[in-house]
Structure formats: structure tokens, C-alpha cells
Amino acid sequence: MIEITKTLDPALIDRFTAIVGxxxxxxxxxxxxPYLIERRGLWHGATSLVLRPGSVDEVSRIMRLATETGTPIVPQSGNTGLV
Incomplete structure (x- = not known):
């Protein structure tokens, strides 16, 4: 199992969650x-939250909150590991 070394503050998780529902x-x-392992199984990530925005507005609001709070964001698409 993947161990998360740094977790987000629960109040901050709630703020991000409020954006996407x-x-x-x-x-x-x-x-x-499933979001933490790329298709070839070579890279494994760790996070305490995955957001799945449904609009450009939600992405913008997520990025704004991340910037305001200094929260790192790793965008992900098809999870293939390909560029």
C-alpha cells in the first residue's frame, strides 16, 4: 500500500470538494x-484527494484555490504515462 507522507488539512479538502461536489x-x-499508478506500473503516486472537475470553470476555481493556499496540483489525463 502507498503511504502518504503529507496530507491535506481536512478543511482544505472540504474547500476543494465544494468546488466539484x-x-x-x-x-x-x-x-x-487507480489514479496513482500509470499504465505500465513504473510510477506510483500518493495523494489524499483526487478531484474530477466537470468544467473549465471548476478547473479555474481549483487552480485559484491551490495557488492561494500553496497546494501542489498534479494534472492528470488518460493515465497512460505517455506525453
Whole structure:
């Protein structure tokens, strides 16, 4: 199992979740796990939250909050590991 060395403050997780809604904010590690391993299995990540925005506005709001709070963001698309 992947160990997370630094977690987000629960209040900050709630703020990010409010942007996309509970259905599109994954907090459970079992739900997050498929997002942490690229297709070839060579790279493994760690996070306490996965956000699945549904619009450009939501992406903008997520990035604004991340910038304001100094929260690192790793954008992900097809999870293939290809550029």
C-alpha cells in the first residue's frame, strides 16, 4: 500500500470538494488507488484527494484555490504515462 507522507488539512479538502461536489472528489484510498499508478506500473503516486472537475470553470476555481493556499496540483489525463 502507498503511504502518504503529507496530507491535506481536512478543511482544505472540504474547500476543494465544494468546488466539484462530493461525487467528483475522491477521498477514500481505494477509490484513489487507480489514479496513482500509470499504465505500465513504473510510477506510483500518493495523494489524499483526487478531484474530477466537470468544467473549465471548476478547473479555474481549483487552480485559484491551490495557488492561494500553496497546494501542489498534479494534472492528470488518460493515465497512460505517455506525453
Amino acid at each position: 462530493d461525487k467528483y472528489a475522491l477521498r477514500d484510498q481505494q477509490d484513489i488507488a
